Amino acid sequence: MTYSAWIIITASLVGLSCGFIGVFLILRKMAMMADAISHTVLLGIVLAFLITEKLSGAPMLIGAIIAGLLTAFLVQWLHSLDIQLHASMGIVFTTLFAIGVILIATSVGNAHLDVQHALMGEITFIPWNTITLPLIGQIPQATALLGATLFVVLFFIVAFYKEWKITSFDPALAASLGIPVLLMHYLFMGLVSITTVASFDAVGAIMVVAMLITPAASAYLWTDRLSYMLILSGGFGVISAIAGYFIAAWIDTSISGSMAFASGLLFIVSFLCSPLHGLLSTYRRSRHRKLSSHTEKA
Amino acid sequence: MWSILLSSNTQWVLASTIILGIAAGLVGSIAYWKKQSLMSDALAHASLPGVVISFLLIGEKNLLILILGAAGSALAGSLFIQWVQSSTRITEDTAMGMVLSIFYGLGIMLLTIANRTAGGNQSGLDSFIFGQAASMVRFDVFTMLGLACLVILVVCLGFKEWKLYLFDASFAKGTGLSLTFMNILYTAVLVTTIVIGIQAVGVILIAALLIIPAVSARYWTHSFRWMLVLAAVFGGASGGIGTFISALGSGWPTGPFIVVTAASFFTISLIFGKERGILVRYIQYKLHQKEVHVRKVNTHPEAKGAK
Amino acid sequence: MKDAAIHVENVSASYRKNTVLEGVTFQVQPGSLTGIVGPNGAGKSTLLKTMLCLHPALTGSVTFFNQPFKKIKKRIGYVPQRGSVDWDFPTNALDVVTMGLYGQIGWLKRPSKEHKQRAWEALKKMGMEEFANRQISQLSGGQQQRVFLARALVQDADIYFMDEPLAGVDAATEQAIMTILKELKMKGKTVMVVHHDLQTVTDYFDHVLFLNGKVIAHGNTNHVFTKENLAKTYGGSIQWVKEGSQHVVHSIE
Numbered sequence: 094m095t096y097s098a099w100i101i102i103t104a105s106l107v108g109l110s111c112g113f114i115g116v117f118l119i120l121r122k123m124a125m126m127a128d129a130i131s132h133t134v135l136l137g138i139v140l141a142f143l144i145t146e147k148l149s150g151a152p153m154l155i156g157a158i159i160a161g162l163l164t165a166f167l168v169q170w171l172h173s174l175d176i177q178l179h180a181s182m183g184i185v186f187t188t189l190f191a192i193g194v195i196l197i198a199t200s201v202g203n204a205h206l207d208v209q210h211a212l213m214g215e216i217t218f219i220p221w222n223t224i225t226l227p228l229i230g231q232i233p234q235a236t237a238l239l240g241a242t243l244f245v246v247l248f249f250i251v252a253f254y255k256e257w258k259i260t261s262f263d264p265a266l267a268a269s270l271g272i273p274v275l276l277m278h279y280l281f282m283g284l285v286s287i288t289t290v291a292s293f294d295a296v297g298a299i300m301v302v303a304m305l306i307t308p309a310a311s312a313y314l315w316t317d318r319l320s321y322m323l324i325l326s327g328g329f330g331v332i333s334a335i336a337g338y339f340i341a342a343w344i345d346t347s348i349s350g351s352m353a354f355a356s357g358l359l360f361i362v363s364f365l366c367s368p369l370h371g372l373l374s375t376y377r378r379s380r381h382r383k384l385s386s387h388t389e390k391a
Numbered sequence: 392m393w394s395i396l397l398s399s400n401t402q403w404v405l406a407s408t409i410i411l412g413i414a415a416g417l418v419g420s421i422a423y424w425k426k427q428s429l430m431s432d433a434l435a436h437a438s439l440p441g442v443v444i445s446f447l448l449i450g451e452k453n454l455l456i457l458i459l460g461a462a463g464s465a466l467a468g469s470l471f472i473q474w475v476q477s478s479t480r481i482t483e484d485t486a487m488g489m490v491l492s493i494f495y496g497l498g499i500m501l502l503t504i505a506n507r508t509a510g511g512n513q514s515g516l517d518s519f520i521f522g523q524a525a526s527m528v529r530f531d532v533f534t535m536l537g538l539a540c541l542v543i544l545v546v547c548l549g550f551k552e553w554k555l556y557l558f559d560a561s562f563a564k565g566t567g568l569s570l571t572f573m574n575i576l577y578t579a580v581l582v583t584t585i586v587i588g589i590q591a592v593g594v595i596l597i598a599a600l601l602i603i604p605a606v607s608a609r610y611w612t613h614s615f616r617w618m619l620v621l622a623a624v625f626g627g628a629s630g631g632i633g634t635f636i637s638a639l640g641s642g643w644p645t646g647p648f649i650v651v652t653a654a655s656f657f658t659i660s661l662i663f664g665k666e667r668g669i670l671v672r673y674i675q676y677k678l679h680q681k682e683v684h685v686r687k688v689n690t691h692p693e694a695k696g697a698k
Numbered sequence: 699m700k701d702a703a704i705h706v707e708n709v710s711a712s713y714r715k716n717t718v719l720e721g722v723t724f725q726v727q728p729g730s731l732t733g734i735v736g737p738n739g740a741g742k743s744t745l746l747k748t749m750l751c752l753h754p755a756l757t758g759s760v761t762f763f764n765q766p767f768k769k770i771k772k773r774i775g776y777v778p779q780r781g782s783v784d785w786d787f788p789t790n791a792l793d794v795v796t797m798g799l800y801g802q803i804g805w806l807k808r809p810s811k812e813h814k815q816r817a818w819e820a821l822k823k824m825g826m827e828e829f830a831n832r833q834i835s836q837l838s839g840g841q842q843q844r845v846f847l848a849r850a851l852v853q854d855a856d857i858y859f860m861d862e863p864l865a866g867v868d869a870a871t872e873q874a875i876m877t878i879l880k881e882l883k884m885k886g887k888t889v890m891v892v893h894h895d896l897q898t899v900t901d902y903f904d905h906v907l908f909l910n911g912k913v914i915a916h917g918n919t920n921h922v923f924t925k926e927n928l929a930k931t932y933g934g935s936i937q938w939v940k941e942g943s944q945h946v947v948h949s950i951e
């Protein structure tokens with residue numbers, strides 16, 4: 094397979110996993126939690142690197158999940174001590190992130206683990222770093238990781254679809270029906286963490302937030318059905334990823350930045366033109382209502 | 392180790408981060424009561440494209456111009472958040488996350504281009520991401536000091552107006568205080584603090600300097616006045632100590648050290664704080680439980696309400 | 699007394715430093731329809747939440763048919779306040795009602811045709827069948843409340859807790875809901891309702907529980923809904939108490 098094909102496949106996988114997870118992020122009103130986790134995952138990666146001295150799949154994933162869950166737990170804990178939710182997030186993620194950056198700057202050295210790289214992602218290097226898998230053959234490591242992540246994400250979303258739905262919509266009812274709301278919360282945070290870390294190589298820590306939130310927010314403007322919203326969000330994620338790649342190639346700039354930017358463009362289009370909740374249609378509807386009430390009066 | 396302190400450049404840098412910390416503590420307290428803690432994070436990220444665009448336009452690194460650019464794009468970001476959240480069913484939380492990441496993505500796109508063009512690498516624009524206080528030249532320091540002092544002045548002079556505005560906006564309106572004006576003033580001091588902070592602390596971590604000292608201060612006092620004072624002290628101390636530590640190593644970023652210092656103050660406050668610190672709270676809870684228990688025994692538990 | 703449907707013994711609960719409930723003790727007989735009344739901040743919602751283990755209790759115990767909540771969860775239905783959920787959630791009325799069955803459906807299984815059918819019947823009972831496929835944000839306040847009630851019906855519980863189901867609904871919905879509540883009572887179900895409108899207490903409920911931090915009075919509405927108890931609960935400061943209690947006395951006669 095060609096070099097660009099691998100990049101496009103990798104980017105699409107990022108778009109799909111992030112798109113699916115993002116839907117529940119925004120429905121659970123936890124968009125900023127994605128921002129927090131995407132930062133603290135860096136600490137998990139750094140610690141995994143310091144312990145194993147390798148930047149490879151399994152330890153990195155474990156480090157990321159631990160860091161993500163630790164973030165979720167600390168935020169929840171501070172919030173329970175009545176610190177505003179957003180302030181708790183702000184305290185936890187900046188602190189853990191700062192510790193990560195300090196560890197990189199002081200003990201890791203820039204040779205193996207580069208903050209810049211972790212923050213920006215470098216999808217152009219992905220096709221060079223391959224592994225050989227049985228049956229599939231040689232594929233880039235990051236792509237394999239993303240494929241596995243997508244599988245895990247899809248599995249959990251499909252298997253617990255109705256539980257995600259009820260715990261997002263009405264956690265009190267879910268709890269009274271005996272669904273373990275807190276466990277589902279941490280499971281979800283775990284899914285956000287692995288999606289984030291798997292997307293790190295491709296889009297970096299901050300742009301992954303764009304891929305998580307924006308396609309889902311766009312989809313939220315197009316439909317009132319959860320299942321359609323998931324499909325649309327995944328689709329928008331893929332479109333943003335691929336469009337971002339071509340924009341970057343066209344004006345020769347950062348691919349991950351362009352992907353975030355493309356997802357933003359897609360949102361603006363949805364924001365203005367969506368037939369259901371877009372600005373234009375809302376405007377037209379309100380005008381229509383005004384006109385018809387006028388005629389009624391007349 | 393102490394020789395670093397003697398260098399006059401370090402002294403100036405230290406002074407500017409201390410003043411920055413004080414300003415951030417004050418403005419952060421206001422942001423906390425406006426329940427907009429993470430707004431500073433979103434706006435800081437949103438300022439990146441403005442910084443790069445103004446650099447690309449004038450072709451050199453002039454802090455004042457970069458700050459103007461940063462302020463412009465941060466304001467654009469805040470307006471966009473307002474607009475999306477008021478005209479659709481998308482919540483503020485989501486809108487903030489989008490603005491944060493999309494603007495930042497745009498900033499990175501432009502930064503890559505700026506670094507590619509001649510002289511871009513010397514621009515030191517990269518230091519805007521993590522902050523490099525040591526890289527500031529004298530002019531930058533003066534700009535920062537001046538603006539930070541202005542922010543402090545605005546907060547202190549308008550103390551009672553801020554108090555009214557935060558705690559009882561409708562009453563404030565009744566007394567003839569213009570809420571629109573206060574909103575604009577608030578946005579102005581917030582954005583100013585953020586953009587002067589990104590040079591020293593960086594776009595990613597400046598939010599910490601606004602959030603952490605303010606929350607720490609809450610653990611020591613119930614009075615708004617003392618909260619402001621304490622937040623300023625915590626902020627200033629974090630700025631100073633963090634900068635000092637980062638100056639000990641070569642090429643160590645300033646921002647993370649400032650944040651970790653602030654976080655240490657927070658941890659101490661969280662545990663030992665005299666108002667609702669964990670220790671105090673635990674003791675209160677135990678006393679309370681005992682009290683309820685005692686009362687229960689005293690009142691003799693007959694099924695008094697039941698028929 | 700032993701076969702009480704609900705047995706609350708010395709329950710205390712607090713929000714931070716403030717004790718909201720203190721030494722709350724009462725028993726509710728099966729097949730009764732109880733209105734919980736009391737001023738704002740009296741702990742009405744907290745009482746429901748504490749009984750359902752949604753809020754931690756400082757002391758005391760709650761049992762349902764002599765069993766703790768954990769063991770009997772499936773026989774209890776809860777209708778939270780309408781404002782407690784986000785009505786912009788992308789789902790329709792039928793789906794919300796089906797959620798009441800998620801506990802019975804169990805893990806890893808989808809709601810079947812039969813489940814959907816039951817949900818639809820519950821909606822129909824509330825007169826909402828034509829709105830089954832309507833997005834929930836497009837329903838009026840009263841319609842949303844009916845959906846919530848349909849969701850509770852479909853749970854087919856033995857004990858129901860409802861938090862202000864009649865707040866801010868239209869007259870038709872209020873009637874529809876009261877009809878259903880009385881029907882539930884006829885079937886021998888036990889229902890406790892947080893209620894805010896004192897004028898209708900005597901018409902709607904056969905039992906009433908006056909709450910203000912602790913139980914002021916509890917029992918048969920005809921006996922307990924008196925001027926004295928109203929004054930004790932509301933501190934006598936409300937203008938309404940004077941006029942209303944006359945109405946009450948009248949209705950007792």
